[in-house]
Amino acid sequence: MSFLHYVIILPFIFVLLVPFLYKYFNKIHTGWFILTLPIGLFSLLMSYLPTISDGQIIKHDIGWIPSLDIHFSVYLDGLGLLFSLLITGIGSLVVLYSVYYLSKESEKLNTFYTYLLLFMGAMLGVVLSDNIIVLYLFWELTSISSFLLIAYWYKREKSRYGAQKSMLITVFGGLAMLAGFILMYIMSDTFSIREMISQIDTMSTQSLFVPAMLLILLGAFTKSAQFPFHIWLPDAMEAPTPVSAYLHSATMVKAGLYLVARFSPIFAGQGEWFWLVTGFGIVTLFWGSFNAVRQTDLKSILAFSTVSQLGMIMSLLGIGSLSVLANPTENAYFYAVATTAAIFHLINHATFKGALFMMVGIVDHETGTRDIRKLGGLMSLMPITFTIALIGTFSMAGLPPFNGFLSKEMFFTGVKNVTQAEFFNLQTWGILIPVLAWIASIFTFVYSMMIVFKTFTGKHQPEKLQKKAHEAPFGMLIPPIILVSLVIVFGIFPNILTETILLPTVTSILPSVLDGYGVVSEISHWHGWNLELFMTIGVIAIGTLLYLTMKKWKSIYKLFPDRFSFNRFYDRTLVRMEKNSNWIMRKHMTGYTRDYLVYIFSFIIMVLGYVLIKYTTFIWPAEQFLAPIQTYEWILAISTVLAAAAILKASSRLTAIILIGVVGYMVSLFFVIFRAPDLALTQLVVETISVALFLLCFYHLPELRREMRNIRFRITNLLISIGVGVIITFIALSVQGVNGLESISRYFVENSYKKAGGDNIVNVILVDFRGFDTMLEIIVLGIASLGVYSLIKLRLEGRDSIHENK
Amino acid sequence: MEVLMSVVIGLLFTIGTYLLLTRTLLRIILGTSLLSHGAHLLLITMAGLKTGAPPILNEGVTEYVDPLPQALILTSIVISFGVTSFFLVLAYRAYKELGTDDMDRLRGNDHE
Structure with a gap:
């Protein structure tokens, strides 16, 4: 057990403490105790930063199920460290924020923090595991804890709906991913990502390579809410705001990005990989920002904005994968800038989006609504919140001097460079990428402006608000203030990130390209009057114009009727699936004993018949081994069968009972002939008692009725009965055919x-x-x-x- | 003889199965009885018929019929007697309590 294992396990240990803390220290908000964990982990992880910046890698193994090649192995490189710092860092701020957001009088804090810690541990497990089966385990655990957190206010119907939706979509993707992982194992014979990377050459030529890639991407796309799987994210906003800020913006939804980044060393350079990752990313970027503008709920705007930004980072990762193909090598940075931009923007997004979510939570908390039609004029009432919102949205819109400006410029550089690539048909189709990116950026600008100006400027409408608006308590403002300070710090001094964390992270995503150092250049604010700058100026100009004239063009959203939306499709599919499975269930689980017996007997016939035919076990018994038949034995056999058959036709109870007695006595006669005196005696006695018992009981039972069944029903019964009889006959005959096996009964005789x-x-x-x-x-x-x-x-x-x- | 017995066994199984598939409790119990008769005969036929003297040790006899299936059948006869009697009483009780011996009506309500 190394320290890194404890990083993953500690949150789970804390989970066990939560109920006791909640129960015995109920005077103090449980969040204060929980807060120590992410802060502690964050500072400990920070101590690894110099080592990782140096280009070193830390790895520890514990055998978990060694016989199945499943090891609990942790692996800390730039990528893993970046994510674990995000998880613990944002986690600390979110826990602090939740202390003020969730009242200890009215909310069930114990369940909240249990779920939150479960998530934290699971997420750390995802980003630190090297074994893909362990990674999958933690991956699904994040889905489950996300489900529980979205349904935290489970009495609201919308919460349950959102929780179920996110669960179904992400777990569906997770299962696909598991299938992909298994295919990877078949190809590489290892569950370790490290070892897979070392055998890319043999893997990439195999026929399972592309299917595995598709399945893994399905997992990443569903988790990171890529188009058209993005529909779960807006509904997940029913969760308490700290959860939205933490899971559904800063960390969990980035697990898909993590997965893509983690598998880049294996798949980068494949045409399918580039087109899928970039294509889905760009479409998501556009669709998310386009739809964000039509929302009226602040959290919905942020949800679509998150979808869009995730798509942007996704597309950047796709573009960055081109650098593997770039030739000569010094050209690699040309495309690798996109990967650098992706990681840089990932950090920036966590800072400004986290702050914005917290800001919306404050507005919601202090005014009682998140509807921008009711809000307005809060600037003078909530000046600090307004400042936070201003910095956050300006960064998101890509305005200088905030960090969002820098990563957006790099994003433009990345998409511009794609048009010059000479592979994968990029000469013809590549131009679409920067165009879509630019249009999406305009919409991003528009909704960013909406968030800040519709809420804080304009006319204050106190009559529409449930509460009297006022500034939030100081403790609630601290976390977003810290985040927006980072927005400014990263915006002015971006290079404190480059050498420390960007370089090692990019190295772990593109190891083959960036073996030599120095390819991640300094990030600077001023590049001269180049295309990127003009693109930004265009975004601002057209964006402002669109924002001001929004009323005039908003009707274009009516072009997309709800009836054809993906949400409707999801709802309809769900209803149809429920109906169909219900129908199938009712169809065969009838409750009639007869039907179940029919299934059982048909199965017997099929299995035994299959074995008899397939293995030709049937051999006709040889004549010389058979016992001779006497005439009286013929009579005995025929009368037994006749007596049994007559039971079918018997119309009175008494006849049936006497006939079953006849069969019993015939059987005992058979035992006499077959030299089994004990059996004959026992059978006689038992048969006599049985008949007596039958008579005794049937005295109380009703008279036999004719079976009222239709003809088809009877024929099925008849066919099945004959089938069983024939099969048994053949088995009996086959036994005779197999002579030569010594009986074990000699021992008893001797x-x-x-x-x-x-x-x-x-x-x-x-x-x-x-x-x-x-x-x-x-x-x-x-x-x-x-x-x-x-x-x-x-x-x-x-x-x-x-x-x-x- | 074995071939004849195989056919008899098959017919007993056919009739027993058919009775099991009906919906009167009484016929179902009779069906189980026939099935166990069939199974007993199958067991004893498997070992080969009339291959020696009855399995009771005697001076000067070297060949006995196989005693093992007989031991098995003896156990089975007794067990099936126990099962049949339990089944009978169960049917009797079910009829007294519920007023029907029709399996279709004993299946409970539709969808609870």
Whole structure:
């Protein structure tokens, strides 16, 4: 167990403490205790930063299920460290924020922090695991904890709906990913990502390579809410705002990006990889920002904005993968700038989006609504919140001097460079990428302006608000203030990030390209009057114009009727699936004993028949081994069958009982012929008692009725019965065909007298050699007789007591 | 003889199965009885018929019929007797309590 293992396990240990903390220290908000964990982990992880910046890698293994090649191995490189710092850093701020957001009087804090810690541990597990099966395990755990957190206010129907939706979509993707992982294992014979990377050359030529890639991407796209799987994210906003800020903006939804980045060393350079990652990313970027503008709920705007920004980072990762193909090598940075931009923007997004979510939470908390139609003019009432919103949105819109400006410029550089690539048909289609990116950026600008100006400027409408608006408590403002300070710091001094964390992270994403250092250049604010700057100026100009004239063009959203939306499709599919499975269930689970017996017997016929035919086990018995038949034996056989057949036609109870008795006595006659005196005697006795018992019971039972069944029903029954009979006959005959196997009963014949002192071999077997079996048999009889007794007895007593009660 | 017995066994199984698939409790119990008869005969036929003297040690006899299936069948006869009697009482009780011996009506309500 190394320290890194404890980083993953500690949150789970804390989970166990939460109920006690909640119960015994209920005077203090539970969040204060929880806060120590992410802060502690964050500072400890920070101590690894110099080592990782140096280009070193830390790896520790513990065998978990070694026989299946599953090891709990942790692996800390730039990428892993960046994500774990995000998880613990944002986690600390979110926990602090939640202390003020969730009141300890009215909310169930113990469940909230249990789920939150579960998530934290699971997420750390995802980004630190090297073994993909372990990674998958933690991956699904994040889905589950996200489900629980979205449904935190489970009494609201929308919360449950959103939780179920996110669960279904992300777990569907997770399962696809698992299938992809298994394919990877088949190709590489290892579950370790490290070892897979070392055998890319042999893997990439295999036919399973592309299917594995598609399945893994499906997992990443569903988790990171890429188009068209993005529909779960807006509905997930029913979660408490700290959760939205943490899971659904800063960390969990970035797990998909992490996965793409993690598998880049394996898949980069493949045409399918580039087009899927970039294509889905760009479309998501556009669709998310385009739809954000039509929202009226602040959190919905942020949700679509998150979708869009995730798409942007996704597309950058796709573009960055081109650098593997770039030739000559010094050209690699030309495309690798996109990867650098992706990581840089990932950090920036966590800072400004986290701050914005917290800001919206404050507005919601202090005014009682998030609807921009009701809000307005809060600037003078909530000046600090306004400042936070201003910095956050300006950074998101890509305005200088904030960090969002820098990463957006790099983004433009990245998409511009794509047009010059000479592979994967980029000469013709590549131009679409910068165009879509630019249009999306305009919409990003528009909704950013909406967030800040619709909320804080304009006319204040106190009559529409549930509460009297005022500034939030100081503690609630601290986390977003810290985040916007980072927005400014990273914006002015971006290079404190380059060498420390960007370089090692990009190195772990593109190891083959960036073996030599120095390819990540300094990030500067001023590049001269180049295309990127003009693109930004265009965004601002057209964006401002669109924002001001929004009323005039908003009707274009009516072009997309709700009826054809992906949400409707999801809802309809869900309803249809429920209906169909219900139908299938009702169709075969009828409740009729007869139907279940039909299934069982058909199965017997099919399996045994298959074996008989497939393995040609049927051999006709050889004549010389067969016993001769006497005339009276013919008579016996025929009368047995006739008596049995007559039961079918018997119209009275008495006839049926007598006929079953006839069959029983015939069987005992058979035993006489077959030299089994003990059997014959027992059968006679048992048959006599049975008939007596039948008569006794049927005295109380109703008269036999004719079976009222339609003809098809009877024919099925008949066919199945004949099938069973034929199969049994063939089995009996096949047994005779197989002669030459020595019977084990010679032992009993030889030792019956010698060891047990008995002449009757059958009796000796029963009471001596297999004495225990007989004893258990007696126990069975005892249980049966107890059952019989109590069934008769209990009824009477039960009736009596009911009467007494009345 | 074995071939004849195989056919008899098959027919017993056919009739027993058919009775099991009906919906009167009484016929179902009779069906189980026939099935166990069939199974017993199958067991004893498997070992080969009339291959020696009855399995009771005697001076000068060297060949006996196989005693093992007989021991098995003996156990089975007794067990199936126990099961049949339990089944009978169960049917009797079910009829008394519920007023029907029709399996279709004993299946409970539709969809709870």
